[in-house]
Amino acid sequence: MSLLEVEDLEVYYETEDGPAQAVDGVSFELEEGENLGIVGESGCGKTTLAKSIIGILPDAGYVNGGEIRFKGDDLTDMTGAQRRRLKWEEISMVAQSAMNSLDPVYTIREQIVEAIETHRPGTGRTESTEIVTEMFELVGLDPDRADDYPHQFSGGMRQRAMIAMALALEPSLILADEPTTALDVIMQDQILKRMGKIQDEVNSSMLVITHDVSVVAETCDRVLVMYAGKVAEEGPVEEIFGQPYHPYTIGLKRAFPNIRKPTQDLLSIAGYPPELVDPPTGCRFAERCPMATDRCREEEPEAHQMNGLRSYCHYAEDIDTELRPYADNPETWSQTAAARKAETGNVGGD
Numbered sequence: 001m002s003l004l005e006v007e008d009l010e011v012y013y014e015t016e017d018g019p020a021q022a023v024d025g026v027s028f029e030l031e032e033g034e035n036l037g038i039v040g041e042s043g044c045g046k047t048t049l050a051k052s053i054i055g056i057l058p059d060a061g062y063v064n065g066g067e068i069r070f071k072g073d074d075l076t077d078m079t080g081a082q083r084r085r086l087k088w089e090e091i092s093m094v095a096q097s098a099m100n101s102l103d104p105v106y107t108i109r110e111q112i113v114e115a116i117e118t119h120r121p122g123t124g125r126t127e128s129t130e131i132v133t134e135m136f137e138l139v140g141l142d143p144d145r146a147d148d149y150p151h152q153f154s155g156g157m158r159q160r161a162m163i164a165m166a167l168a169l170e171p172s173l174i175l176a177d178e179p180t181t182a183l184d185v186i187m188q189d190q191i192l193k194r195m196g197k198i199q200d201e202v203n204s205s206m207l208v209i210t211h212d213v214s215v216v217a218e219t220c221d222r223v224l225v226m227y228a229g230k231v232a233e234e235g236p237v238e239e240i241f242g243q244p245y246h247p248y249t250i251g252l253k254r255a256f257p258n259i260r261k262p263t264q265d266l267l268s269i270a271g272y273p274p275e276l277v278d279p280p281t282g283c284r285f286a287e288r289c290p291m292a293t294d295r296c297r298e299e300e301p302e303a304h305q306m307n308g309l310r311s312y313c314h315y316a317e318d319i320d321t322e323l324r325p326y327a328d329n330p331e332t333w334s335q336t337a338a339a340r341k342a343e344t345g346n347v348g349g350d
């Protein structure tokens with residue numbers, strides 16, 4: 001049994017125009033002690049996925065179908081009280097903006113102690129204070145600063161305090177949603193290294209959610225690429241960033257600096273992810289994909305098992321034989337789909 005099994009999960013938001021299908025049929029598993037990266041551009045459903053796992057969806061959000069099994073139990077069946085018990089103790093979350101997650105009227109110490117005492121009744125004040133000191137040292141904060149209020153901390157320190165809080169109860173699963181996005185590059189690097197070290201010590205599993213693929217390359221064993229509420233591709237980190245089969249992964253990978261090829265030009269995928277109230281039929285990436293054909297616009301792709309990867313592209317099997325040089329060429333990604341179509345009629349595929 002895996003620690004976390006997400007099966008065919010659908011999470012929608014009620015909107016004026018109808019339900020927005022933010023997470024639509026997502027499945028994956030996470031083993032104990034494993035780190036899974038979830039990548040994709042903004043608006044692809046990553047945060048919604050995390051919130052549904054920890055049980056903090058906003059009022060408009062609801063699980064429309066599927067299961068989230070944690071240690072074998074379906075979280076979507078649990079009552080609010082049962083879920084609150086799991087929070088912090090079994091599953092904790094480091095959100096993008098620590099300022100919003102920390103309460104401004106309590107000191108950091110008070111907040112961590114409160115979390116410990118709520119979940120481990122009977123823990124004495126001395127013991128919980130010791131845990132705070134230990135966690136502060138682990139994330140590289142001076143324990144003497146634990147009696148400060150959140151506003152007395154810099155952004156980087158708040159993020160570390162948040163991580164300390166998320167780790168205090170040694171949860172089995174940590175959801176890190178853009179844990180370092182608001183920080184400068186040096187701070188990012190330090191925090192990522194620390195999270196990796198800490199994780200080795202407490203043996204938690206982690207979902208690392210980010211739009212920045214270099215963060216995932218540094219911290220994760222496996223990667224799930226999400227596009228417009230669906231899985232585009234999933235597999236080991238080396239394969240995903242080495243030889244991906246989904247054009248979206250290929251494009252996304254080229255949008256970030258490559259440590260092995262620092263001089264390589266960065267590109268951006270023209271256009272934006274689609275609206276999720278009335279998502280396109282067929283492959284959701286088709287309208288931005290330089291290789292899309294009519295089939296892509298009509299028929300939803302199934303999973304193709306490719307070299308350890310699970311790739312939801314109709315043409316996954318043709319990438320290595322025909323399409324990879326084309327997909328790897330920056331020129332391919334340099335125009336919008338509309339401009340490309342006007343110029344050539346149709347490009348790539350068959």
Ligand SMILES: Nc1ncnc2c1ncn2[C@@H]1O[C@H](COP(=O)(O)OP(=O)(O)O)[C@@H](O)[C@H]1O
Pocket residue numbers: 013014015020022040041042043044045046047048049058060061275276
């Ligand atoms: N409270 C909400 N009400 C309605 N739609 C929402 C709400 N929160 C997010 N969405 C929509 O759900 C989709 C996924 O958003 P999100 O999970 O935040 O993506 P990501 O974290 O990948 O940027 C987006 O289309 C977004 O507009």
Ligand SMILES: [Mg+2]
Pocket residue numbers: 046047048
């Ligand atoms: Mg997000």
